Amino acid sequence: MPKCRSLVAALVVAGLAVTALAQLALAKDRFTLAVSIYAGWMPWYYAKDEGILKKWAERYKIAIEVVEMDYIPSVEAFVAGKVDAAVMTNMEALAMPAKSGVDTTVLIMGDYSNGNDALLVRGIPDVKGLKGTRVYLVELSVSHYLLARALEMHGVKESELTVVNTSDSDIAPAFIANKSQKAVVTWNPMLMNIEQTPGVSKIFDSSKIPGEILDLLVVNTKVLNDDPRVGEALVGAWYEVMSRMSQRGPEADKALTAMANRANSSLNEYKAQLRTTAMFWTPEAAGDYARSTEIKEKMDFVRNFAFKHGLLGENAPSVDIVGISYPDGTIQGDSRNVKLRFDTRVVDKAKTGQLRQN
Amino acid sequence: MKHFFRTDAQPSVAARWLLSILFFVLLIAAYLAGSSYRHRENPQDKVMPTVSEMLDGMKRSAFERDRTGELRLWVDTFASARRFGIAIGVIFLAIPLGVGMGLFPYVEALFHSFLVFFDKIPALSLLPILFIVFGLDELSKIALIVLGVFPTVALDAYLRARSIPREQIHKAQTLGASEHEIAYRIVMPQIFPKMLDTIRLNLKAAMLLLIAGESLAATVGLGYRIFVVRRYVAMDIIIPYVLWMTGLLFLSDWFIQWVIRRRYGWLDK
Numbered sequence: 001m002p003k004c005r006s007l008v009a010a011l012v013v014a015g016l017a018v019t020a021l022a023q024l025a026l027a028k029d030r031f032t033l034a035v036s037i038y039a040g041w042m043p044w045y046y047a048k049d050e051g052i053l054k055k056w057a058e059r060y061k062i063a064i065e066v067v068e069m070d071y072i073p074s075v076e077a078f079v080a081g082k083v084d085a086a087v088m089t090n091m092e093a094l095a096m097p098a099k100s101g102v103d104t105t106v107l108i109m110g111d112y113s114n115g116n117d118a119l120l121v122r123g124i125p126d127v128k129g130l131k132g133t134r135v136y137l138v139e140l141s142v143s144h145y146l147l148a149r150a151l152e153m154h155g156v157k158e159s160e161l162t163v164v165n166t167s168d169s170d171i172a173p174a175f176i177a178n179k180s181q182k183a184v185v186t187w188n189p190m191l192m193n194i195e196q197t198p199g200v201s202k203i204f205d206s207s208k209i210p211g212e213i214l215d216l217l218v219v220n221t222k223v224l225n226d227d228p229r230v231g232e233a234l235v236g237a238w239y240e241v242m243s244r245m246s247q248r249g250p251e252a253d254k255a256l257t258a259m260a261n262r263a264n265s266s267l268n269e270y271k272a273q274l275r276t277t278a279m280f281w282t283p284e285a286a287g288d289y290a291r292s293t294e295i296k297e298k299m300d301f302v303r304n305f306a307f308k309h310g311l312l313g314e315n316a317p318s319v320d321i322v323g324i325s326y327p328d329g330t331i332q333g334d335s336r337n338v339k340l341r342f343d344t345r346v347v348d349k350a351k352t353g354q355l356r357q358n
Numbered sequence: 359m360k361h362f363f364r365t366d367a368q369p370s371v372a373a374r375w376l377l378s379i380l381f382f383v384l385l386i387a388a389y390l391a392g393s394s395y396r397h398r399e400n401p402q403d404k405v406m407p408t409v410s411e412m413l414d415g416m417k418r419s420a421f422e423r424d425r426t427g428e429l430r431l432w433v434d435t436f437a438s439a440r441r442f443g444i445a446i447g448v449i450f451l452a453i454p455l456g457v458g459m460g461l462f463p464y465v466e467a468l469f470h471s472f473l474v475f476f477d478k479i480p481a482l483s484l485l486p487i488l489f490i491v492f493g494l495d496e497l498s499k500i501a502l503i504v505l506g507v508f509p510t511v512a513l514d515a516y517l518r519a520r521s522i523p524r525e526q527i528h529k530a531q532t533l534g535a536s537e538h539e540i541a542y543r544i545v546m547p548q549i550f551p552k553m554l555d556t557i558r559l560n561l562k563a564a565m566l567l568l569i570a571g572e573s574l575a576a577t578v579g580l581g582y583r584i585f586v587v588r589r590y591v592a593m594d595i596i597i598p599y600v601l602w603m604t605g606l607l608f609l610s611d612w613f614i615q616w617v618i619r620r621r622y623g624w625l626d627k
Binding site: 100140167170178339 | 577
């Protein structure tokens with residue numbers, strides 16, 4: 001019966017498609033962390049290369065695979081559920097996974113940008129002078145946020161200038177080469193390259209809005225709740241690297257050199273980038289900031305920017321559509337739709353020495 | 359089934375029709391299954407939007423002004439079509455160049471090896487240099503398409519011009535045709551419809567280069583929009599945009615085929 005055979009073939013194809021989807025739901029003790037290059041995230045590369053993460057994962061009898069990706073694809077992989085943990089800023093955590101209904105827990109507050117993002121110009125005296133110019137930046141990124149905050153502080157409307165979306169991989173060479181470009185917003189290491197160009201000056205940077213651009217490690221909440229071991233292993237490995245980095249002397253320099261190499265910078269360049277990165281070196285510091293009232297104000301700026309620029313969905317009725325929860329139990333936004341959680345429980349365990357030591 | 363691989367098979371009208379839509383149906387069914395699975399897991403899923411979400415995204419793009427007050431689908435389509443059109447216009451110049459190379463040995467010596475080499479350069483990997491030479495505005499996007507497709511078309515015209523029988527050229531010479539008449543009144547009109555086909559087959563390459571150019575630095579354009587809304591996982595906008603671009607490209611392809619059939623009925627007879 002030839003007709004039967006083609007039917008069987010169709011069923012086999014459909015069956016394969018369904019099982020491929022079903023595999024996503026299987027329980028597991030293997031986890032995936034996606035990392036991308038940024039000064040404040042280089043410790044993850046070090047933790048991977050030096051076997052620190054492996055050691056911590058083994059203490060918890062699990063395996064954590066680290067995949068190195070470009071930034072936005074790594075966040076997309078997290079949204080799609082293809083990786084369990086990823087590094088990202090507070091803005092993307094809100095606008096990409098949380099907005100898309102992926103319950104996201106902020107496991108580690110790594111640092112905030114304290115000058116790592118900046119607005120550079122040629123021959124423009126101040127932010128007011130940006131009116132009527134073309135500003136080159138990665139649209140809807142933290143660069144765009146930084147520009148929006150700068151404009152807001154100086155009473156300029158975004159509609160009074162033109163934002164040109166420019167890929168982060170080309171923004172530095174293009175700006176350096178074209179003297180006709182007057183303004184650019186970007187982050188390190190591109191920032192350092194552009195700043196060294198004669199005739200370029202800095203008129204605004206993230207040190208004027210401290211604590212607003214947060215660099216985080218987030219974990220899929222469901223994965224974390226199903227198996228808290230993954231959270232503890234990640235936190236343990238992170239603060240082991242932090243303590244190595246924050247000591248002075250040859251040991252720390254060795255670690256920093258390794259990280260600099262991975263970021264394609266020299267040790268001095270990397271140290272300069274770290275000076276504009278306000279690291280939370282200890283679990284105390286990270287936990288304290290997560291519990292502060294300040295973070296709620298800062299997140300309010302970020303979520304309002306996201307809402308106004310359509311990042312929470314173009315048909316989102318209000319800024320409250322996504323709920324954000326804090327360690328003290330307060331919730332910003334819709335309490336029935338909490339999708340972004342600042343959670344200090346694991347970090348507090350690290351603080352009080354309750355993580356497994358062997 | 360036993361007729362399946364027969365060269366003289368004659369499928370019925372119904373079979374032909376069913377078979378030709380089979381893969382469309384499978385693809386759509388697989389998408390719908392995946393989408394509904396993801397929405398069951400997470401009702402707010404943005405990665406595989408439902409059909410109604412995509413229709414809504416399309417409606418917002420086409421008929422509602424966005425936060426900058428634009429009907430963005432049309433603005434984007436116009437900007438991209440303009441870049442695309444100018445680039446294709448420039449690419450048509452590859453045909454006389456190729457004919458020249460095929461007929462005049464000096465022109466051939468001058469351009470041929472350079473174009474063969476140039477054709478092999480992956481234009482995309484030289485973008486930073488393109489930006490330095492052509493700036494970040496319209497010119498660099500058009501230049502990217504031209505650099506990527508022009509050599510291919512010129513080399514194809516060259517091969518086709520060379521394959522015109524020498525006898526024709528000798529005959530034209532004995533009838534008193536000038537050298538230019540031989541190239542552009544005798545050879546070029548003969549290969550022109552074939553060249554339309556070559557350009558048609560390169561539309562996709564041109565589109566890819568357009569999207570690449572727009573993703574790197576732009577304020578408007580179909581490729582630009584796709585890369586920007588990616589920042590908030592707006593697949594409900596991206597998928598309709600991709601379908602729209604596919605449709606436009608399909609129509610252009612079909613239009614060129616129609617022109618060839620209509621104007622060059624003598625071809626391949």
